[in-house]
Amino acid sequence: MKIVSWNLRNISLNKLGNAFSPTFNAYGLGNNVLDYVSGLVMGTNRWNAIPNLSTNPADVFVMIELKTGGSQKGQAVSGNCLPALNAVIAALNTLVGIRYPGNPNPPYQYAYAVPLIIGRNETVGIIYNTVSIKLLSATAFRNYNNNKWINPRSPFGAMFQVRANNALFQVVGLHAPPPKGAANLKYRPPIDYCVQLPTTIPAGMANSFFMGDFNCNPASTYTNGAGTVVTPFAGLPTYTTQIPNGTLSSVRVKVASANPAPANYLSDAFDNIIYNDPIPVANVNELVVDTIGGARNMNVVPIVNIPGANLTGVLNAYNKVSDHLPVAMEW
Amino acid sequence: MANWKFTDQYGTAYPALQNSILSLLVFDITGTSPVSGTAFSASLDLAATGAAMSVLSIITGLTTIPMTGTVDTSNNTLTVSLTSTNNTVLTTAIAACIPIIGGSICKDASVTINNVTPASLTSDDEPTTDDIDLNITIAIGSGKGVLVTQIPMSNGFFTTSATFTGFGISLSDLDFLVPGQSGFSQSFPSTELGPYYNSGTALSLLALSVTFYVNTNPSLSVTVSGVSVSIGITNIPIYQQALYMNPLAVWVNVTNITTTPLTTWGLEGSIVLCNYNTPGNTATPDFEFDFNLGFPNPPTVPDFTVSGSFENPSDKPVSLMIQDLLGSSTDTGISDTITVEYFDFYAATNVTTGTITEFSTDIAMSGQFGLFENFTLEEFSISVSYSS
Numbered sequence: 001m002k003i004v005s006w007n008l009r010n011i012s013l014n015k016l017g018n019a020f021s022p023t024f025n026a027y028g029l030g031n032n033v034l035d036y037v038s039g040l041v042m043g044t045n046r047w048n049a050i051p052n053l054s055t056n057p058a059d060v061f062v063m064i065e066l067k068t069g070g071s072q073k074g075q076a077v078s079g080n081c082l083p084a085l086n087a088v089i090a091a092l093n094t095l096v097g098i099r100y101p102g103n104p105n106p107p108y109q110y111a112y113a114v115p116l117i118i119g120r121n122e123t124v125g126i127i128y129n130t131v132s133i134k135l136l137s138a139t140a141f142r143n144y145n146n147n148k149w150i151n152p153r154s155p156f157g158a159m160f161q162v163r164a165n166n167a168l169f170q171v172v173g174l175h176a177p178p179p180k181g182a183a184n185l186k187y188r189p190p191i192d193y194c195v196q197l198p199t200t201i202p203a204g205m206a207n208s209f210f211m212g213d214f215n216c217n218p219a220s221t222y223t224n225g226a227g228t229v230v231t232p233f234a235g236l237p238t239y240t241t242q243i244p245n246g247t248l249s250s251v252r253v254k255v256a257s258a259n260p261a262p263a264n265y266l267s268d269a270f271d272n273i274i275y276n277d278p279i280p281v282a283n284v285n286e287l288v289v290d291t292i293g294g295a296r297n298m299n300v301v302p303i304v305n306i307p308g309a310n311l312t313g314v315l316n317a318y319n320k321v322s323d324h325l326p327v328a329m330e331w
Numbered sequence: 332m333a334n335w336k337f338t339d340q341y342g343t344a345y346p347a348l349q350n351s352i353l354s355l356l357v358f359d360i361t362g363t364s365p366v367s368g369t370a371f372s373a374s375l376d377l378a379a380t381g382a383a384m385s386v387l388s389i390i391t392g393l394t395t396i397p398m399t400g401t402v403d404t405s406n407n408t409l410t411v412s413l414t415s416t417n418n419t420v421l422t423t424a425i426a427a428c429i430p431i432i433g434g435s436i437c438k439d440a441s442v443t444i445n446n447v448t449p450a451s452l453t454s455d456d457e458p459t460t461d462d463i464d465l466n467i468t469i470a471i472g473s474g475k476g477v478l479v480t481q482i483p484m485s486n487g488f489f490t491t492s493a494t495f496t497g498f499g500i501s502l503s504d505l506d507f508l509v510p511g512q513s514g515f516s517q518s519f520p521s522t523e524l525g526p527y528y529n530s531g532t533a534l535s536l537l538a539l540s541v542t543f544y545v546n547t548n549p550s551l552s553v554t555v556s557g558v559s560v561s562i563g564i565t566n567i568p569i570y571q572q573a574l575y576m577n578p579l580a581v582w583v584n585v586t587n588i589t590t591t592p593l594t595t596w597g598l599e600g601s602i603v604l605c606n607y608n609t610p611g612n613t614a615t616p617d618f619e620f621d622f623n624l625g626f627p628n629p630p631t632v633p634d635f636t637v638s639g640s641f642e643n644p645s646d647k648p649v650s651l652m653i654q655d656l657l658g659s660s661t662d663t664g665i666s667d668t669i670t671v672e673y674f675d676f677y678a679a680t681n682v683t684t685g686t687i688t689e690f691s692t693d694i695a696m697s698g699q700f701g702l703f704e705n706f707t708l709e710e711f712s713i714s715v716s717y718s719s
Contacts, residue, residue, distance in 0.1 A: 013559060013584065017490035017540055019481040022352035022463050026383035028485035034542065035488040069599060069623020070638035072677040072691055078623035078638060082595040083559060083584030087542065090557045090586035090593075091488055094544050120675060120693075121640055255455075299382030299485060312455050313350055 005211035007064035007324035013080040024317035028298030038091040050294040052285040062173040063125035064212045071120040073149040085112045113138035119153030124173035133160040141200040169207035176215040188222045190215035194232035211273040219245045238276040242286035249288045286329040335360045347452035351461045391424040411446040439468035472504030492540035518594040537561040557586040572610035598624035607659045634679040641674040
């Protein structure tokens with residue numbers, strides 16, 4: 001099973017068609033945003049040199065910051081949201097046909113869970129492989145203690161059944177509020193958001209995966225007025241991640257030359273997948289997929305690494321895709 | 332014949348040029364330069380350029396593309412504007428291999444190169460303009476449109492698109508986008524739009540994009556991944572020459588074009604408020620309010636919904652909004668420091684009962700006023716919600 005979670009910063013139908021600078025296009029990593037994103041989700045050879053990232057297509061692809069009209073949490077999406085999802089699954093299914101030519105029953109076929117509004121003009125897109133898993137339900141989650149929506153953006157998730165063994169698991173996408181304020185309280189907004197995650201129904205279920213933009217680290221803290229140190233996931237003691245704490249994932253808009261790589265193009269450790277599925281650690285590959293540091297010129301022989309030669313160009317191109325790197329997990 | 336690149340002649344004076352496509356493109360020249368005065372003439376050598384131009388070479392069946400244009404170095408800025416001159420050959424090639432918009436639909440094809448590189452930019456910068464595009468002119472109804480795409484430089488998806496102004500159409504004009512029995516007309520949500528659309532409604536084509544997948548291994552194939560069309564009505568006057576609905580648009584996205592077309596669609600639009608000095612100028616309004624509509628599909632989706640959002644990225648004040656609406660001399664006493672940060676609303680109506688089931692609005696403002704005159708008020712918001 002392979003999951004890819006990616007904050008794609010206001011991803012919309014229009015944004016999918018945006019091309020990169022021609023010098024970046026010349027590297028062969030993608031002709032436009034759709035090409036770039038689908039190439040990574042489908043495990044193409046563009047990224048086969050990134051350690052611990054397989055060339056298997058994803059079974060679940062979670063899109064954070066999928067744009068929609070409306071702000072009423074739990075209501076139907078509108079505007080270009082469904083056309084955007086339609087365009088993405090069409091691309092993924094096209095790539096399935098390319099990968100398995102002439103196969104009338106390829107091992108991948110993609111569909112999406114119908115999204116709901118989770119916040120102001122925002123939803124979560126959950127795309128899944130109908131061949132390996134079956135969608136049972138999808139919804140936006142409230143705090144079940146007080147039945148209120150979680151602000152500013154309620155988590156949205158889906159329950160799946162693995163066709164091979166009927167096992168159930170839950171995938172929940174979320175987008176916490178950004179850090180803000182004085183240094184000692186900077187992480188209070190996202191931490192207080194994460195503290196509410198145990199109040200969502202999937203949190204107490206077995207085999208749940210929470211993923212997306214947490215806007216904080218598992219080890220981020222702030223001290224509250226009572227002098228208590230507050231951490232994001234104290235209420236989820238059975239949850240874990242294989243991404244080392246502090247692994248940078250949010251992307252700078254400009255190269256910070258004074259910093260050593262990857263801090264010269266990455267700024268914070270915000271993106272993660274945490275889970276309570278008791279998968280043996282040795283069977284798990286989970287990583288922040290550094291497609292900036294791992295960018296290569298695929299149009300030369302032999303293929304060469306790029307960033308040292310043109311980090312600015314690669315970073316500028318990546319900013320057309322997002323301000324966050326994707327996270328992948330496979331077991 | 333010799334190989335020549337723009338960086339050979341201009342790379343020293345314009346350091347950022349090394350980060351442009353002109354640092355890769357190889358031209359065949361006689362003599363020492365293809366530039367005479369400001370006139371340029373040389374053939375783009377696709378083979379000599381290498382892998383970046385291999386897809387274009389395979390699509391067109393060409394190894395060189397003759398180009399002419401201008402190269403200007405005035406104002407310490409390199410400005411390059413080139414156009415292909417063998418468009419008949421390009422058109423034949425594109426028409427033969429690109430589906431949906433090829434064949435007799437394709438009227439012209441060209442390659443253009445545009446670059447603007449100020450001398451002040453360093454080798455760490457990218458040019459301000461750096462485009463190499465494939466332009467495809469297609470017939471749409473009784474008119475034509477030019478779809479533009481950056482040259483694809485690897486196997487993968489690329490999107491060719493265009494926006495239109497004042498381009499009246501009928502739905503059948505777009506049937507070529509969904510070949511076969513269904514046609515585009517069948518994909519348009521005519522029934523779902525109910526009283527908002529009938530066969531007499533005047534429609535404008537606002538935008539069109541076609542996403543292709545190109546594969547050159549083992550041989551060339553170009554397949555359609557999807558088509559997106561925005562059809563709407565523009566410049567609908569709401570209040571004098573101040574407030575317009577521009578546009579009211581239906582977005583239709585169709586995938587699986589050649590097999591079992593799958594259609595999704597969305598309704599959106601904008602209400603624009605023109606500056607009081609330029610009444611009726613909807614192209615550059617002072618304020619823009621975006622809205623989205625959702626139509627019911629009983630019993631699973633029983634509600635008609637409308638939601639709107641307004642953002643004010645230029646922090647224009649509420650007083651200007653009032654002047655644009657009511658005239659430049661209108662003075663309500665609201666300070667120029669009060670700005671609306673955002674204004675959202677949402678409403679849902681059950682189409683069976685006709686009653687409003689949900690309503691909410693959020694308004695956030697900023698600026699010093701009244702009791703907060705001496706405070707730096709970052710944001711002041713009001714939220715109202717109703718649910719039956």
